Amino acid sequence: MIRWRTTFLVVVVLLLAACSTPGDVASPEDGIGFVAGDGSVVVVPVEERVLAPELVGTTLDGEPLSTTDYSGQVIVLNVWGSWCAPCRAEAPELVEAAEEMPEVQLIGVNTRDLNPAPAQAFVRAFELPYPSFYDPDGSLLLGFGQVPPNAIPSTIVLDESGRVAARMLGEISATTLVGVIEDVRAAE
Numbered sequence: 001m002i003r004w005r006t007t008f009l010v011v012v013v014l015l016l017a018a019c020s021t022p023g024d025v026a027s028p029e030d031g032i033g034f035v036a037g038d039g040s041v042v043v044v045p046v047e048e049r050v051l052a053p054e055l056v057g058t059t060l061d062g063e064p065l066s067t068t069d070y071s072g073q074v075i076v077l078n079v080w081g082s083w084c085a086p087c088r089a090e091a092p093e094l095v096e097a098a099e100e101m102p103e104v105q106l107i108g109v110n111t112r113d114l115n116p117a118p119a120q121a122f123v124r125a126f127e128l129p130y131p132s133f134y135d136p137d138g139s140l141l142l143g144f145g146q147v148p149p150n151a152i153p154s155t156i157v158l159d160e161s162g163r164v165a166a167r168m169l170g171e172i173s174a175t176t177l178v179g180v181i182e183d184v185r186a187a188e
Helices: 002-018 085-100 116-126 139-143 174-187
Strands: 024-026 033-035 041-043 056-058 064-066 075-080 105-111 132-135 154-158 164-169
Touching (some): 056 132, 105 139, 132 139
C-alpha cells in the first residue's frame, strides 16, 4: 500500500512539473503566465539598429498617445504590470532616471491589467511622471522582435532616429538605465 501511494505521488509530481515552464509566473489578475526578465542588457550597434514600430494607442486615462509625438528624442519604453513585483521594485528607479534625464522621454506600456484602475493606482502610488499606454493584451509589443511580449518588466531604448538601440529584460536600476542611454547616445 505504501509503495502504491509513493508511486502515485511521484507520477502526480512529474505530471505537474511537465505542465509548467521554468521562469513562468502566473499573473494573479488574469491567470496568464509571463516570463520574468533575466537581467540581460543588450546595446545594439548603430549599424544593426532597426526602425521601431510606431506605437499608437491610449493612455491609462483614455487619452491618445503615439511614439511619433516624441520624434527626434531618445525614447525609453518600459513594459510593466501593476501586479508585477519586479515592476514595483523598479518603479522608483525609473522615476529617478526620468528626473536625471528630463530630455529623454519615458513611456510606460502597461500590460495584462484587464482593468485600468489597478494600473492607475500604481501610477499614483509611485508618482510616475510619464505617460503609459494601456495595452491589456500586449498587442502593442508584437512589432518588437527584440523583446518577447511576455517578458515583464522589459525596457527598450529607441535612439533619436527611432531605431531600437537597446533592450533590458527584467528589473533595472536608474544607474543602469542612465548608463545605457549614455552608451546609445555616444554610439551615434
